[in-house]
Amino acid sequence: MIIRTFGEVAAMVSGTPRHGDDSIVVRGVSKDTRTIRSGNLYIPIIGERFDGHDYAKEAFRLGACATLWQKDRGEPPEGVPAIVVDDALAALQTLAARYREQLPVRMVGVTGSNGKTTTKDMIAAVLAVKYNVHKTEGNLNGDIGLPLMILQMDERTELAVLEMGMRGFGEIELLTLIARPEAAVITMIGEAHMERLGSREGIARAKLEILSGLKDGGLFAYNGDEPLLSELLPQVRKPAHMTSVRFGAGPDNELRPERVSMEDDGARFTLNEENGIELSIPLLGRHNAVNAMAAVAIGRHFGLADEEIAAGLRSMKPTGMRIERMRGVSGLTVLNDAYNASPASTLASLELLRELTGYRRKIVVLGDMLELGDEKERFHRDIGSALLPDRFDYVFAYGPLSKHIAESAAQAFPQGRVRWYDNKEDMVRDIASVAAPQDIVLVKGSRGMRLEEAVQRLVAVQL
Secondary structure, eight states: OOEEEHHHHHHHTTOEEESOOTTOEEEOEESOGGGOOTTOEEOOOBOSSOBGGGGHHHHHHTTOOEEEEEGGGOSOOTTSOEEEESOHHHHHHHHHHHHHHHSOOEEEEEEOSSSHHHHHHHHHHHHTTTSOEEEOOTTOOSTTHHHHHHHTOOTTOOEEEEEOOOSSTTHHHHHHHHHOOSEEEEOOOOSTTHHHHOSHHHHHHHHHGGGGGOOTTOEEEEETTOHHHHHHGGGSOOOTTOEEEEESSSTTOSBOEEEEEEETTEEEEEESSTTOOEEEESSOSHHHHHHHHHHHHHHHHTTOOHHHHHHHHHHOOOOTTSSEEEEOTTSOEEEEEOSOOOHHHHHHHHHHHHHOOSOSOEEEEEEOOOSOGGGHHHHHHHHHHHOOTTTOSEEEEESTTHHHHHHHHTTTSOTTSEEEESOHHHHHHHHHHHOOTTOEEEEEOOGGGOTHHHHHHHHHOOO
C-alpha cells in the first residue's frame, strides 16, 4: 500500500494542507469508515444519496491520520489534518496515477463485455509463477475502484493485473491513463451497456479506449472472433510500435484452443501450434478455454515459458459465481453462474450445459439480463428460442424481462416444462419438486437479479 508523508501526498494531488504536520505518515487509503485502518488517508466520496465529508471526523476518530477535503464543502473539521482539493474523486485518481508513476511496477489492463474477471484471474495466476503480482479484487474496476487497487499495491509489486470496467464513453480511457499498462486485453464485445452506448460498435469503441494509455511497444491481445475489433482498430488512437495478438476459437487467430474437453475438475485443451502444449483450467466452458489464450499471450510477453504458463493456469483460483460447480446436500449439482449475464455469456453457459454428460436431466434457471437498451425484449426472446427440449428438460425464468424468455421457449417445450416467476421462493420450491439428485441445474442472471439466493436455497434443499 502507499506509504507517504502528509506533505508528499498533498504535493502529489496539488492540494493545500490544513491542520496537519507535513511529517505525518499516511499508510494506505480508505473511502469507507467501516474499513478504516490506523494511518489511512480518508477519501470522502460524494454519491447521489451521501457525502463522505459528513464522516470525516468519524474516520479520524477510528484511526485515519488525515482526509482529503473538497473545497466547496466549506472548511475541514478543526483538528483533523486535511488536504483541500478541487474535487475529491479526481484527487484520488491523481494520487493513484502519481503513485503508479513512482513505482517500477509493470501493468496489465483487462476489459471486455464478459469474461474480464475470469481472464484477469487466469493472467494473474500465470504471472504469479514468476513475479510478485497484485490483481483487482472484487468489483474494484471503475473510476473509484481502480485507483484504490493501485494505492493498495506494495512497492515490491512487480506486475499488476487490473480489470477495467465501464458504463459509458471515456471511462476506460480515464482508467488506462491512470494505470499506463504495458499489455492490454479485450476479451469480447457483448450487448451490455447498449442503453448508454447505443450499439455493439459503440461498445467496441469504448473498450478500445484501453489502447489510449498503453505504453509504446506494448502488447494488445484481443478476441479475433469479434470482427468489430479488427474493423475499428485502424481508426482508434494507439501507441507506437504496438504488437497485436488475436486469440479465439476461429482458425484465423494466432492463439486458439484445440481438442477442448470438459472434465469433472474443469476444461482441458491443447494450444493450436505445432507440438502445442496441453493446458487445463479449473473452470468449465469452451469460452473459458478461449480466454485462457489471453493468459498465454500475456505470459509469453512477460517472459514465461509455456510450461510455466500451464502451471499457472492449473493453479488459478476463480472468483465465485462464475460457473461455479456446487453440490447440494441431496446430491443435486448446481452450476452457479449468477454473477452477471448478457446474451453472449448466457448462450455460452447454455452451450456448456448442453455438452456436459453424466446427468439425468438438465434444468435451466435464467434471470433478467440488464442494461441491454431498447432491444432488451428481443434479446430475451432470442435466448428463449435457443432453448430446445432435446437439449434441456426444464426452463425456469425469473424477472419481468425473462417472461419473454419463457414465452419464446414455451413454443417448443411440452406444457409445464417452461415456467415463469416473479418470486424466487416459489421458483425454488417448484424446482425442488421436479429435481432429483442425479440432475444438474444451471443458474444464470444479471447481478441485479441476485440469483445467488436461489443457488443457496437449491444447494440446501432436501429433494
